[in-house]
Amino acid sequence: xxxxxxSGGGLVQxxxxxxxxxxxxGFTFRTYAMxxxxxxxxxxxxxxSSISGAGxxxxxxxxxxxxxxxxxxxxxxxxYLQMNSLRAEDTAVYYCAKAKYGAAAxxxxxxxxxxxxxxxxx
Amino acid sequence: EIVLTxxxxxxSLSPGERATLSCRASQSVDSDxxxxxQQKPGQAPRxxxxxxxxxxxxxxxxxxxxxxxTDFTLTIAGLEPEDFxxxxxxxxxxxxxxxxxxxxxxxx
Numbered sequence: 001x002x003x004x005x006x007s008g009g010g011l012v013q014x015x016x017x018x019x020x021x022x023x024x025x026g027f028t029f030r031t032y033a034m035x036x037x038x039x040x041x042x043x044x045x046x047x048x049s050s051i052s053g054a055g056x057x058x059x060x061x062x063x064x065x066x067x068x069x070x071x072x073x074x075x076x077x078x079x080y081l082q083m084n085s086l087r088a089e090d091t092a093v094y095y096c097a098k099a100k101y102g103a104a105a106x107x108x109x110x111x112x113x114x115x116x117x118x119x120x121x122x
Numbered sequence: 123e124i125v126l127t128x129x130x131x132x133x134s135l136s137p138g139e140r141a142t143l144s145c146r147a148s149q150s151v152d153s154d155x156x157x158x159x160q161q162k163p164g165q166a167p168r169x170x171x172x173x174x175x176x177x178x179x180x181x182x183x184x185x186x187x188x189x190x191x192t193d194f195t196l197t198i199a200g201l202e203p204e205d206f207x208x209x210x211x212x213x214x215x216x217x218x219x220x221x222x223x224x225x226x227x228x229x230x
Contacts, residue, residue, distance in 0.1 A: 044223050044224045045159070045161075045210055045212075045224075047218060059217050061219075062123070095166055106215065107219060108155070108157045108173075109157075109159075109169060110169045110172075111169075112167055112168070113166060114166055115166060
C-alpha cells in the first residue's frame, strides 16, 4: 500500500527553525516528484515546494522562497522540508504529497499524507 | 501568479442532485493543466481530476471535469452523501502552482 507519513511538526518561536520529514512506502520513490502543500487553520490549500524524482530540480512558492529548503534522500525513501526564519503566517498543517510524474514542474498530487501541524508562536 | 477564483463559495444541494462547480483562472492555463481535489473535514485532499478532464485512479464516473483556457468546471452527477465536502481546483501549468479558495458542497 502506498503511504506517506509526515513528522517533525510542533510549536516553534518566530524566527526559529524546524525540519519536517516524510517517510514513504509502497512505491518506487525515486521515480516521482514530491512536494509540500500547507493549509492554515480554517483556510485553503497553498503549494509550498516541489522537488524532482532525482532531486536535481526544486521550486518554491513566493512566500517561502529563501527561507525553506526541500530535499530528498532516495536511499532512505524520505522527503524533507527545512524551514528557517519562521513567521506566524507559516502556521499550518503541512502535507507531504506525491506527484504523478517525475519532473518538479507541473506537480499534480495523487497521494497525500495526513499532515503535520506547525505552529509558530511566542 | 495565476489567481483561481472558484464559485460559488458554498453550494447547498440534496443527495441525488447534480452539482456544478466553477473555477476561473486570471490567465489562460497552459495545456489545460488543471486539477480538482476533494477534502473532507480532518482529512487530506484527494485527487479527483487532472489535465482538466482525466479522472484519477479509482474516481467514479459521476465526477466529470471539463473546460479549457481560463474556465473550468467540475460536475458531480447524482450526489451521494459522501460527496459533500470542500472542492479545490489547482493550476499546475505555471509556477507558482496555485489553488482556488475552495467550494464547500453542503447537504441541504
